Amino acid sequence: MKNLIRITVVMVIFLSGVLLVPAMGLPTQGFNWQRYANVYDQASLEINHESGAPGSFFSISGSNFSSKTMVNIYANGVLLGNLETSEFGDLLFLIDSTGAGDGYYLIQVQGTETAGTKLLVDTTGTLWSQEDEGTVFSLNAPGLVPFELLFMPLIEQ
């Protein structure tokens, strides 16, 4: 019996850390320079057209995000989906405004870093066709309501 207790105590100490593996995980990345590339500038988004008629496609490119990380894409606070940044912290996605109501849409990318840009859907505007290849997110999403007016400080944030 004493031996059994002793063996149990030893094995518990040996294996106690292993029980934490599901919580902490095992190493997935080591030291490589690509992880720290492009981290010196603020993450930012660029959009090809600031406004367009419903049905337009907008290309949004991001840079200076953490490399190879999943980021969430939001429009006016509604989650549209997610995608992974490139090895160099870049990303490119498209916004399909088919069926979207007129108004402003604040597009935010949230990962380790956060960046935002805006676009205006306006029935009197130009209809832009798709100019790039990439993941397409639709503005015609449940619960997504356009803003009628955006205050500049909010946009900058």
Place this chain on the structure above:
Amino acid sequence: MSDMTDRLAASISALLSVRGTVPGRPYSFSDFIESIYSRMDWRSLLSFSIPFSIYLLTIAPTIYNLDSAELTTAAYTGGLVRATGYPLYLAIGNIWSRLPFGDVGFRMNLFSAVCGALTILLAERILRRWKIGNLATFGALGLLATSTYFWGLSLVAEVYTLHTVLMTGLILALLRWSDRPEPARMFWVSLITGLGLSHHAAMVLLAPASVLFVLLSHPRELIKPRSIAAAIAGIMLGLSAYIYLPLRYLANPAFNYAGSFDANLIFHPVDLTTLDGLIWLITGRSFSGVMMAYQGVELWRETQSFLVQLGRAFLAAGIGPGLFGIVLLFRRSWREGLMLLLMFIFNAGFYINYRVLDKDTMYLPAYLAWALWVAIGYQWLLDWLKQAQSGRMLQYAQAGSKALIVGFVLLALVWNWRIVDLSDDWTTRERGEEILQRAEADAVIFGWWDNVPVVQYLQLVEGQRTDVQAVNRFLISEKDFADALRREVTDRPIYIDGLPRSMSARLVAIPAGPVYKVIPRQIVNEVNERSANPVSDP
């Protein structure tokens, strides 16, 4: 011929004071081999050679990026790096980088590998003093040597493995002094402290533990004039490596990161012959804003992140034995236990609260302390099982424990190999060469750490494209950078790794390999007006 070899063996043995194995029989070559074999310290030999072999198989074959490129270029060219100066590393690197094999980048990577393996060797010497057996030593140091960051930072030119060499050397010197507090041993303690301070400012984080250990162990020794003299002599000798900085400043090195560029792209070095200049560099004042940077919830999150990092470093298996080892070392010697615990707490605590992106790389001293605790934990567990009454189940448990200790190391080796292996990583060289190939004559390249130091390495070490000027944006203020960009763009070809948004109204960046060529927006507009194929504005 056989006589000759035997005579030669006898002569060498006489020189080495090695005796024949059989009295009265002539000393033979096989006796010589046998005597060398029996005198060989296999444990030490393997402690160095096993990790070193693993590092050699996975080492980066050429220049690596970020700090590696900066450190390598500065070491080889006798240049200067940013705070905190790293004079010991640069001075040793200046000699080491003349080794006659591989390119300069590989040679400095090799220096990290040697320091990594040397750390394991010195840690083995510490564990030997604590009477830790072969298996527990192998298990604990095997986990350290194959942990992702310790292994990874032994494969590229970096300052961290030299720091861990000095840390293990300091612990060893303190333990030796504690056993026999002689002035000569105090000299070694203070010499290593001085060398450590000449290498990395983080040596300061080991000072409270070291001083307390000395005070608690033999306080009366500290008031003896000979001990005081030995301590002062040792630390002064160690700190003398700092002379390297003003000496190199006076040589006006081509590679200098201790200073800044003005708007005319003229470099103004900080005068390292003055006390102010030297203090500015070695205290890392330019990084003071990121020290003690977290509070409250953020600090707790960073602490959690460190604990996860620590657990992963030891493949989770080292957590239980490590925690157990902390208690056991206190029971064995509370002074030594306190010393190691304070070294761990000060190192981990400082870097947890340090707001930089690459702080994962800075926890090696904490990992080293943890590995020593794991070894103590392992040894106790093995001894405890051995002391139990005999029985079949116990035999299985003993064999199982040993298999687990070895198995965890092998698992770490296999698991982490694919993560850290850089043996086929030429990306930095390829990136730098592509930037230079695409650059037009007399161009200026503005960029951060992932572009500029490697370009400078290719220029200053290998003589490529010396017509190009590379400017690290770390060394120029935002305002001067904006002014320089506006002015130079009309005079010289300009390349940049990312155009600031504030400039996008006037300038356009067009992809040119890993960087962008900057041209005035006005030119793009004119071309677009005249052409049916407009230039796109990325």
